[in-house]
Amino acid sequence: MDKNISQILISESAIIERIKELGKKISLDYQGEPLTVICILKGAFIFLADLLRNISLHTSVEFIQVSSYGEKTESSGKIKIIQNLSESICNKNVLVVDDILDSGLTLSYMKELLILERPKTLKFCVLLNKSKDIIRETEVDYIGFEIPDRFVVGYGLDYAEQYRGLPYIATLE
Ligand code: IMP
Ligand code: MG
Numbered sequence: 567m568d569k570n571i572s573q574i575l576i577s578e579s580a581i582i583e584r585i586k587e588l589g590k591k592i593s594l595d596y597q598g599e600p601l602t603v604i605c606i607l608k609g610a611f612i613f614l615a616d617l618l619r620n621i622s623l624h625t626s627v628e629f630i631q632v633s634s635y636g637e638k639t640e641s642s643g644k645i646k647i648i649q650n651l652s653e654s655i656c657n658k659n660v661l662v663v664d665d666i667l668d669s670g671l672t673l674s675y676m677k678e679l680l681i682l683e684r685p686k687t688l689k690f691c692v693l694l695n696k697s698k699d700i701i702r703e704t705e706v707d708y709i710g711f712e713i714p715d716r717f718v719v720g721y722g723l724d725y726a727e728q729y730r731g732l733p734y735i736a737t738l739e
Contacts, residue, residue: 568729569739571719576711576735581693581721582616584710588691589620592661592708600624602658604680606672607631607649609665612722612730613693613710617663628653632672645675651683660685665723666694667709670702677705694718694735711735 592601601623605614608631618625631649662676673690680688691708696715703709713735719725720732729736 568732571729571732571736572739573737574734575713575716575718575737576721578733581710581734585613585616586620588708588710589617589622592617592691593620593622596623596659598623599659600626602626602628602653602655602660602685604628604630604651604655604660604662604676606662606664606676608730609722609724610663610693613665614663617691626653628655630676632675645672647679655680655683655685657684657686659687660689662688662690664690664692665721666718667692667697667702667706670697670699670705673702673705693721694723 603614603618603625605611605627607629618627628651629649630647630651633646633648660680664673667673689707690705692706693710694713695703695706695709696713697703716737718735718737719729720735722730724730725738
């Protein structure tokens with residue numbers, strides 16, 4: 567194990583099991599309707615890849631890249647769009663997939679932005695929730711795991727672009 571990793575919070579097998587459940591729930595909720603899944607880059611790319619393989623619907627995938635953290639472990643409070651959608655989401659069922667809910671800034675910004683495109687439905691899914699703000703949490707339709715308010719890495723999440731490839735979620739020293 568990397569010397570900077572202090573503790574494994576969620577094991578690889580627990581992640582896989584939970585994603586199977588999420589995929590089933592999402593497949594049931596949309597009742598066979600087509601779904602456009604929007605992956606928030608970069609942090610959600612591994613989660614999206616596993617989630618998508620557990621959704622039994624006709625799906626199309628879009629990517630949006632935003633940045634707010636830079637090389638810090640706290641949000642800068644400003645969000646920048648680096649890459650935008652390639653197709654219209656007008657009249658589509660849209661599910662936004664992100665890695666983690668923290669201040670809620672990213673998702674509320676995404677909501678404001680995407681609603682302008684007039685999707686048929688708009689829902690949000692995060693793998694991890696470390697926010698203890700009930701209002702923010704209720705804006706998210708699918709949550710993988712509740713975690714303590716610690717900075718975590720792995721399974722797509724980085725610290726200064728490192729650790730994304732770890733198959734588990736861990737805290738840093
Ligand atoms: P929010 O806008 O504050 O909710 O933060 C959401 C974004 O910040 C996520 O999409 C992550 O990219 C990043 N982030 C928040 N907490 C962590 C963490 O513990 N580890 C790595 N990235 C994080
Ligand atoms: Mg992110």
